[in-house]
Each structure stands twice: as C-alpha cells, then as structure tokens.
Amino acid sequence: MSPLDPNRLANELHDGVIQEISALLLQLETYQRILEKDPKAAQSEFDRIKKQLRKTLRNLRGILTTLRSSEG
Numbered sequence: 001m002s003p004l005d006p007n008r009l010a011n012e013l014h015d016g017v018i019q020e021i022s023a024l025l026l027q028l029e030t031y032q033r034i035l036e037k038d039p040k041a042a043q044s045e046f047d048r049i050k051k052q053l054r055k056t057l058r059n060l061r062g063i064l065t066t067l068r069s070s071e072g
Contacts, residue, residue, distance in 0.1 A: 020056040
C-alpha cells in the first residue's frame with residue numbers, strides 16, 4: 001500500500017466534507033427562518049437537510065475507509 005498523502009487528505013476534506021458541512025450549516029439557518037414562518041414548508045427543508053447529512057456522513061466514512069486501508 002502507498003503511504004498516506006497528507007495533501008490529498010487535506011484536499012478531500014476541504015473540497016468534500018468541509019464544504020458539505022458548511023453548506024449544511026447555511027441550510028439549517030434557512031430552515032430556522034422557514035420554521036418560524038411556515039412549519040409545513042420547514043418539514044420539507046428538514047427532510048432535505050437530513051438526506052444531505054446522510055450523504056456527507058457516507059462521504060466521511062469513505063475517506064476514513066481509505067485512510068484505514070492505506071495504513072496497512
């Protein structure tokens with residue numbers, strides 16, 4: 001197995017997971033505003049955020065799996 005490339009890892013985290021988490025934070029802030037005005041519409045936004053969180057978690061698990069497999 002090839003040794004872990006810290007630059008590649010940093011890029012994957014920055015361009016992937018960190019960007020996704022930043023976007024989710026903005027979506028949660030939007031959700032909060034929608035919830036105050038239209039609870040029914042907020043449910044749809046909440047469901048969309050949950051779906052995106054699951055995707056982000058899968059991506060992070062994929063990175064961790066890659067890290068573990070490169071350790072040997």
